[in-house]
Amino acid sequence: MTSTEVAVTISVDGNDVAVPEGSTILDACTAAGVETPTICYGPNLTPVNACRVCVVELEGSRTLVPSCSRPVEEGMVVSTDSDRVNHSRKMVLEFLGSGVDLSEADELNEWSAKYGAQPDRYENPERMNEEIKIQDDLYVRDYDKCVLCYKCVSACGDDAQHTYAISMSGRGFGARIATEFDVTLPDSACVYCGNCVAVCPTNALQFKTEFDLRQVANWRPEDQTVTTTVCSYCGVGCNLELHTQDERIVKVTSPDDHSVTWGNLCIKGRFGWQYVHGDTDG
Amino acid sequence: MADLHFTDAIANDGERNAIDLALGENSALTIEGERIVRGGASRRRGLRHLLLPALHALQKESGWISPGGLNYLSEVLQVPPAESYGVASFYEMFRVDTEPGHDDDVVHVCIDPACRIDGADDLIASLEAEGKHVHRSPCLGQCERPPAVFIQGRKRPDVVPADDDAFVLPQAGDDSLRLLQRIGVVDPTSLDSYREHGGYEALTKALELGADGVLAAISDSGLSGRGGAAFPTGIKWTAVRDADGDQKHIVANCDESEPGTFKDRMVMEHDPFALIEAMTIAAVTTGATNGWIYIRGEYPQATGRLENAIMASRDAGLLGEDVAGSGKEFHLEVRRGAGAYICGEETALFNSLEGFRGEPRNKPPFPTTNGLFDQPTVINNPETLLNVLPIVLDGAAAYRSIGTERSPGTRLFCVSGRVGAPGLYEHAFGATLGEIIEAAGGASGEVQAVLLGGAAGSFVTSDSMDLPLTLEATREAGTTLGSGVVMVFNTDDDMADICQRIAEFFKNESCGQCVPCRVGAIRQHEMIVAIGHKPMPDEKRVLHEDMVQVMADASICGLGHTAASAIKSALALGLIGANQ
Numbered sequence A: 001m002t003s004t005e006v007a008v009t010i011s012v013d014g015n016d017v018a019v020p021e022g023s024t025i026l027d028a029c030t031a032a033g034v035e036t037p038t039i040c041y042g043p044n045l046t047p048v049n050a051c052r053v054c055v056v057e058l059e060g061s062r063t064l065v066p067s068c069s070r071p072v073e074e075g076m077v078v079s080t081d082s083d084r085v086n087h088s089r090k091m092v093l094e095f096l097g098s099g100v101d102l103s104e105a106d107e108l109n110e111w112s113a114k115y116g117a118q119p120d121r122y123e124n125p126e127r128m129n130e131e132i133k134i135q136d137d138l139y140v141r142d143y144d145k146c147v148l149c150y151k152c153v154s155a156c157g158d159d160a161q162h163t164y165a166i167s168m169s170g171r172g173f174g175a176r177i178a179t180e181f182d183v184t185l186p187d188s189a190c191v192y193c194g195n196c197v198a199v200c201p202t203n204a205l206q207f208k209t210e211f212d213l214r215q216v217a218n219w220r221p222e223d224q225t226v227t228t229t230v231c232s233y234c235g236v237g238c239n240l241e242l243h244t245q246d247e248r249i250v251k252v253t254s255p256d257d258h259s260v261t262w263g264n265l266c267i268k269g270r271f272g273w274q275y276v277h278g279d280t281d282g
Numbered sequence B: 001m002a003d004l005h006f007t008d009a010i011a012n013d014g015e016r017n018a019i020d021l022a023l024g025e026n027s028a029l030t031i032e033g034e035r036i037v038r039g040g041a042s043r044r045r046g047l048r049h050l051l052l053p054a055l056h057a058l059q060k061e062s063g064w065i066s067p068g069g070l071n072y073l074s075e076v077l078q079v080p081p082a083e084s085y086g087v088a089s090f091y092e093m094f095r096v097d098t099e100p101g102h103d104d105d106v107v108h109v110c111i112d113p114a115c116r117i118d119g120a121d122d123l124i125a126s127l128e129a130e131g132k133h134v135h136r137s138p139c140l141g142q143c144e145r146p147p148a149v150f151i152q153g154r155k156r157p158d159v160v161p162a163d164d165d166a167f168v169l170p171q172a173g174d175d176s177l178r179l180l181q182r183i184g185v186v187d188p189t190s191l192d193s194y195r196e197h198g199g200y201e202a203l204t205k206a207l208e209l210g211a212d213g214v215l216a217a218i219s220d221s222g223l224s225g226r227g228g229a230a231f232p233t234g235i236k237w238t239a240v241r242d243a244d245g246d247q248k249h250i251v252a253n254c255d256e257s258e259p260g261t262f263k264d265r266m267v268m269e270h271d272p273f274a275l276i277e278a279m280t281i282a283a284v285t286t287g288a289t290n291g292w293i294y295i296r297g298e299y300p301q302a303t304g305r306l307e308n309a310i311m312a313s314r315d316a317g318l319l320g321e322d323v324a325g326s327g328k329e330f331h332l333e334v335r336r337g338a339g340a341y342i343c344g345e346e347t348a349l350f351n352s353l354e355g356f357r358g359e360p361r362n363k364p365p366f367p368t369t370n371g372l373f374d375q376p377t378v379i380n381n382p383e384t385l386l387n388v389l390p391i392v393l394d395g396a397a398a399y400r401s402i403g404t405e406r407s408p409g410t411r412l413f414c415v416s417g418r419v420g421a422p423g424l425y426e427h428a429f430g431a432t433l434g435e436i437i438e439a440a441g442g443a444s445g446e447v448q449a450v451l452l453g454g455a456a457g458s459f460v461t462s463d464s465m466d467l468p469l470t471l472e473a474t475r476e477a478g479t480t481l482g483s484g485v486v487m488v489f490n491t492d493d494d495m496a497d498i499c500q501r502i503a504e505f506f507k508n509e510s511c512g513q514c515v516p517c518r519v520g521a522i523r524q525h526e527m528i529v530a531i532g533h534k535p536m537p538d539e540k541r542v543l544h545e546d547m548v549q550v551m552a553d554a555s556i557c558g559l560g561h562t563a564a565s566a567i568k569s570a571l572a573l574g575l576i577g578a579n580q
Ligand SMILES: Cc1cc2nc3c(=O)[nH]c(=O)nc-3n(C[C@H](O)[C@H](O)[C@H](O)COP(=O)(O)O)c2cc1C
Pocket: B224, B225, B226, B227, B228, B229, B230, B231, B253, B254, B255, B256, B257, B258, B341, B342, B343, B344, B345, B346, B347, B379, B380, B381, B382, B384, B385, B557, B558, B559
């Protein structure tokens, strides 16, 4: 906090914590050392507060409030560990588990275990039931794994890319991320920046390299090394993190907190390395 | 925004003309009388609020939202086509998939409770046998005349066949009516007739009183919102008057889609000038210069009468640059919804009107400071607005002379189902449930249950006939007046079927934005279908209670908060799931 920023003090689980004005309750929880599950929140994205897993109890509020988007106000009294909070978090995770393939959503699964979600309590629940979409060599879309967190939409739109190739479509449980009339990515406005892939919390969007390695049971994050470098395609100076497995680049990311990229790249930085290997099929 | 990318699909001439025409007609905000297609891209982007009118035009022309048509309107309005598609696919009245042979008229038939117990199934079967394209619709707001039908015309106007029938107000001629006094008496198409029946006297009085006087009267009257949440109207109007902002808005929430509700339609059809006068009073009082009537797409007669009334009022100098010589400006427009219950939620309505998906916004901030176009906005239900006229004319004390201390005045009740004379009734707050049913011709058969407040309300049984219908008494009894729905079921009615339909309604109408409601509503439906007429095992009761709690605690909006309440009451009362 710099000296020009006004501090706001709120109580989190009985402890006072001071954060800069404009912070969210989530920021205050983090400052107080309280861990909060999040799904639709991203440090580089405008909050959409849709998943509701981050809810907390706020004194004076009839309903629970989403910590990721609610700005702090002086004197707020927040509980993060009440029965109501734990119940809602458990149910959100349980609801997701009952209809979505979370097999590659490691962080979600940790929270589901922590909060005691029991997705098998439901009899014949309708599921997403989506076929995987493989329309190019760069990334795949497996909406059977999609929790509809809007992160890819925000990354493609106002928060980073300004391409607006994808949107939420439909309504209710039938809502899906889609291009217009579900045309293929190559037919859509997509410019293959991969920013949507970078923010997806469930691996519904994944790079084709990762997908192919997973198909042959050879995706081994524990054996991967990450090298940081600066992209050489143009003069902007984007930081790249090259993830290497068996001496081949398998994925390129950029740090969320990097002041140039905020985690975002363009097609050259994200996928240009494929030419390093002299092939395009990963 | 980068240049937009389009697929190769091209609109045909008919589609282009239809869209141009729709945008031209709706160009009150598109300035300079210039054809919008000629504007610069950045200026066109401000036209996104014309997306819904453009989609309506395309649907009517082609019978579906064609890829070429979508490309054309997206380009004209500078909206990315993926987003236009996201919007189109949100609404029941827009078809984004083509089924061959189904680009003709669409006959919407209501399958909600009042119609389902009174012939909906048979009607659908016979229409389908005739080869008609039938759409099974949620409540069409005509519950007093089941089974309800609305025909979405292809290349011809939409119609409601029952609008041709003679209209009779059951309480016609009753001198004690406040809100309904002109209904069935005044000629709804004539400003002169409205004036002969006291029309526009309240506006004159409001201009004499000034903003402070009007705000004091409304606050003192104790008027609260009739759209469901019962928020004090005086507080809302005062907050907007006091809010900073170059531009403020008055929105009439005429989306009326709560199953069992038809009061707003009747008021709009039979006393449209009254709504306009009340909105004008709200405008001159709060300093708003723009007014919007957002009306559900299935109300063609009300839409036509409101548009006519706006024109007549404008021609008479009662709307426009100089309202009734006061020097105040107020422009009013009608916008049609396209079939989405959630668009009655106030912030979803703003998004819908602005050309975005009808997804509710998180609150705070509230509409009084960040409403339509992120500007200070009064949004009210038509019945709430109607109350403003007698309050301004006769003062708060006279207004409070009937009703109770905490629920002053009268309330409109939409009585339907198993009663002798279904219809719209006005009663002082405090009349009991039994009295209201008696006034509507009494129950036919033995009452099994009454749905109070709509699908978002709850069931009560014949044990509640002495319940006074006030805000305080219903709240204490754990139920709600909601939008004034009193839907009666007798012992011949299959409550398992009714409850399955209510659960299906919420499953279909959830916007899908937040997990508790998107998934909770479908799981509830699956559970109620599985129970059918069987007893509900204990572990399922626990599971339902778990679902009720997360939906009420963690959903974004009122839809999720109340989506389980009718089912919960039916289980508690043993209407379904009982252990025999
Ligand atoms: C799912 C949902 C649907 C709603 N539908 C309507 C409606 O059709 N008409 C209405 O006036 N209010 C409706 N409301 C309530 C509005 O959000 C808002 O409270 C109301 O328009 C405010 O006007 P009032 O204060 O005059 O009641 C709805 C709320 C929810 C949660």
